[in-house]
Amino acid sequence: MKALQDNTFKQLRDFIYERSGIFISDSKKYLLENRLTKRIQEKKLNSYEDYLYLLLYGNSTDELMKLFDAVTTNETFFFRESQQLDVFIDHIVPSILKKQGAKDIAIWSAACSTGEEPYTLSMLLLEKGYIVKKEIVASDISEGTLESAKKAVYNSYSIRNIPMQYLKKYFKPNGQNYELSPIVKNTVKFMNINLIDDRKMKLVTAKDVIFCRNVLIYFDDKAKQKAVSLLYDSLKPGGYLIIGLSESLHNVTRALKPVVINKAVVYQRV
Numbered sequence: 285m286k287a288l289q290d291n292t293f294k295q296l297r298d299f300i301y302e303r304s305g306i307f308i309s310d311s312k313k314y315l316l317e318n319r320l321t322k323r324i325q326e327k328k329l330n331s332y333e334d335y336l337y338l339l340l341y342g343n344s345t346d347e348l349m350k351l352f353d354a355v356t357t358n359e360t361f362f363f364r365e366s367q368q369l370d371v372f373i374d375h376i377v378p379s380i381l382k383k384q385g386a387k388d389i390a391i392w393s394a395a396c397s398t399g400e401e402p403y404t405l406s407m408l409l410l411e412k413g414y415i416v417k418k419e420i421v422a423s424d425i426s427e428g429t430l431e432s433a434k435k436a437v438y439n440s441y442s443i444r445n446i447p448m449q450y451l452k453k454y455f456k457p458n459g460q461n462y463e464l465s466p467i468v469k470n471t472v473k474f475m476n477i478n479l480i481d482d483r484k485m486k487l488v489t490a491k492d493v494i495f496c497r498n499v500l501i502y503f504d505d506k507a508k509q510k511a512v513s514l515l516y517d518s519l520k521p522g523g524y525l526i527i528g529l530s531e532s533l534h535n536v537t538r539a540l541k542p543v544v545i546n547k548a549v550v551y552q553r554v
């Protein structure tokens with residue numbers, strides 16, 4: 285197949301950006317080229333131009349879903365960035381429950397990839413004896429990752445950070461893999477939600493805590509602002525937004541206030 289021409293690259297890049305917020309810089313052209321090859325072969329097309337035309341004029345939601353699967357980076361694992369998880373379970377959850385005098389807490393893992401993040405949150409809550417009555421909502425733009433999340437069977441890479449007590453209690457070995465117990469699985473509800481789609485984002489409301497980690501790094505400032513403002517709307521007053529350890533909302537929003545708890549920065553809707 286002919287190499288991806290600059291002009292086609294720019295059109296594909298714009299198409300992806302408009303629909304997902306993901307911005308692919310010129311230096312990442314090779315990445316896009318690699319990631320689309322398989323899909324172009326599957327569709328039995330001859331060039332990147334043909335694929336661009338299919339996206340522009342084919343009007344197919346199915347192809348858009350396949351495109352999202354191809355262009356997203358889905359790296360994740362259980363108990364990722366545990367410093368924030370400690371802050372969540374030891375400080376944020378008790379303070380919200382105390383304030384509300386309630387037993388339950390409304391949580392959303394936005395951009396959950398293959399499910400390790402929401403399942404980690406669920407295990408933390410279960411382990412502390414909290415009853416997870418309301419399901420944890422978990423969402424992603426990639427249908428492929430959501431399918432895998434619902435199966436909840438994980439390889440050794442995903443589980444490498446899980447403390448032994450959790451592994452023993454909540455997983456069953458399955459060949460080379462590990463199968464998550466239904467006790468945890470049933471506490472999470474998966475949805476396909478694009479962080480820059482107003483209509484879809486409005487489906488999730490009144491959350492106490494939203495995790496949106498390691499996804500905004502793929503957006504430019506404009507898309508970040510849009511996603512964060514929609515996430516803000518989905519938070520209860522006093523609720524928390526938790527982004528990745530290496531990320532910042534500097535210049536993105538003033539509506540959410542950075543709060544430092546045990547050296548971890550989280551953002552609060554005031």
Ligand SMILES: C[S@@+](CC[C@H](N)C(=O)[O-])C[C@H]1O[C@@H](n2cnc3c(N)ncnc32)[C@H](O)[C@@H]1O
Nearest residue numbers: 304356359360395397425426478479497498499
């Ligand atoms: C690197 S993973 C992070 C997973 C998890 N939050 C973590 O920190 O381990 C980023 C995820 O963001 C998703 N994503 C990218 N753009 C998105 C968008 N516009 N809306 C929703 N999810 C998106 C990708 O599909 C991918 O699964």
